[in-house]
Amino acid sequence: MPLSAIARRYDHFLIDLDGCLYVGDEPTDRAGEALAALREARKRIVFMTNDVSRTPEEFVRKLWRLGFQASLAEIITAGARRARTAARRRQEGGAAFVIGSRALIDHVAQAGLRVVNNTEFATRADIVIVSDHRGFNYVELRVATQAVLRGAELIGLTRDRTFPMPDGPWPAAGAVLAAIETACDRVADEVVGKPEAGMYDTARDRLGEGRGLAIGDRLDADVAGARRAGLDSALVLTGATDAAEVTGVEQEAGGPTFVADSLAALVLTP
Numbered sequence: 001m002p003l004s005a006i007a008r009r010y011d012h013f014l015i016d017l018d019g020c021l022y023v024g025d026e027p028t029d030r031a032g033e034a035l036a037a038l039r040e041a042r043k044r045i046v047f048m049t050n051d052v053s054r055t056p057e058e059f060v061r062k063l064w065r066l067g068f069q070a071s072l073a074e075i076i077t078a079g080a081r082r083a084r085t086a087a088r089r090r091q092e093g094g095a096a097f098v099i100g101s102r103a104l105i106d107h108v109a110q111a112g113l114r115v116v117n118n119t120e121f122a123t124r125a126d127i128v129i130v131s132d133h134r135g136f137n138y139v140e141l142r143v144a145t146q147a148v149l150r151g152a153e154l155i156g157l158t159r160d161r162t163f164p165m166p167d168g169p170w171p172a173a174g175a176v177l178a179a180i181e182t183a184c185d186r187v188a189d190e191v192v193g194k195p196e197a198g199m200y201d202t203a204r205d206r207l208g209e210g211r212g213l214a215i216g217d218r219l220d221a222d223v224a225g226a227r228r229a230g231l232d233s234a235l236v237l238t239g240a241t242d243a244a245e246v247t248g249v250e251q252e253a254g255g256p257t258f259v260a261d262s263l264a265a266l267v268l269t270p
Contacts, residue, residue, distance in 0.1 A: 001037045002269045006234075006258055011210030013038055014203050014231070016194075017049040017059070019164040019217030019239015020263055022066055026166060028238040030264035032067045037268055044210070045074055046203045050158040050173070050193035050221060052079030052131045053101045076202050078157045078193030079104045079131070097122050097147050099140050099176060100131035100157070123147050130180060130188070131157040132173040141176075145183040154180065158193035160221055164239040194218075195225030204229075215263065217241055223256045232257040234266050 007013075015021065021031050038045060047059070047070065054062065056075040063070040079100070096113040098105045108129060109115050116122045123146040130144065148154050156177040162169035173193075181187055192198060194216075203212075214231045216222020217239025226233035235256040237243055246259055260266035 001033060003037055003041050004267055004269050007038065007041075007043070007213075007267045009211065010043070010213040010232075012044045012046075012203075012207040012212035014046050014048050014200070014207075014212055014214040014226075015263070016216030016218075016222050016239075017047055017063075018051055020215060020236055021047075021063070021068060023164045023239060024166045025066070027066050027068070028236075028264075029262050030268070031262070034262075034264040034267040035068055039069065044207050046076055046206055047074055048076045048194065048199055048203060048214075048216075050078045050160050051163065052077055052104045052107075052157055052173075053133065055103045055106070058103065073206065076199055076206075078199065079107050094126040095121060095124070096127045096129055097125035097143060097152070098129045098131075099133070099136065099144060100129065100173075101133045104129070104131050104133075104157070124150060125152050127153045127155060128180070129155045129157070130173065130177045132171065132176045136176060141179055141183065144180050148180065148184045148186070153190075154184070154186070154188045156188040156191040158221070159191055160193070160218065162240060164217070169240070194221040195228055197225075197228055200225060200229035200231070213257075215266065219245065219256070234258040234260060236260050236263055236266060238262050 056072055059075050060070050060072055094113055095116045096108050098108050116125050122143045125147045128144045128147050157173050159174035160172040161174045163172045212231050214226035215234045217236050219241055223233045223235055233256045
């Protein structure tokens with residue numbers, strides 16, 4: 001299917017996952033057609049996500065299961081980058097308390113940090129790394145609070161407050177991070193997912209020269225991140241942001257370059 005006039009302007013597409021390609025386990029309307037059309041037109045693609053509940057390999061498997069072609073080299077997550085950065089900052093073997101999925105814990109361990117979850121040393125960790133997971137509980141909140149108050153560095157994966165699901169928004173990593181910041185009366189030393197620049201630097205390295213468009217469903221992450229990275233942005237209304245929230249923002253400095261009902265509406269010829 002022919003590309004829209006907007007899509008023809010760009011060489012590269014930096015595409016968010018949750019709320020853009022799918023919501024939960026449901027693809028957004030005609031998203032598969034849109035992605036296939038970009039590939040047919042030989043546009044280069046990376047998928048950028050603040051979701052650290054899965055490894056990059058698991059994201060590839062999910063995308064194929066939902067009908068999207070994807071390769072491991074196209075996946076950029078906040079979790080993988082955080083683990084590498086944390087390892088460079090701390091001496092190898094430094095103690096880390098991690099709130100997050102098994103995938104994130106594995107990333108941190110593979111980066112050379114000593115994960116001290118479920119040990120007597122957890123409240124004396126050197127670094128507390130915070131995301132979200134469905135088993136999050138008060139004990140984790142308490143341990144993280146005690147470690148930070150004792151001097152641990154506090155790192156958040158993202159400030160996303162919620163993420164879209166078919167039955168409505170679910171709390172995301174930003175909500176967990178806010179609880180720890182409130183308990184400790186301080187802000188995180190660093191937050192590394194979108195809208196921070198690091199993920200966009202990684203995308204540029206993989207994509208090479210060319211004009212890029214960042215596409216996502218959040219004003220505070222996808223649109224803000226694209227702006228910081230000097231990229232045009234497109235906001236789709238299939239996820240965390242609805243049309244009412246966009247009213248008055250489009251014309252402001254820092255608003256999205258384009259707004260579309262969906263990825264398909266943005267990319268495909270009507």
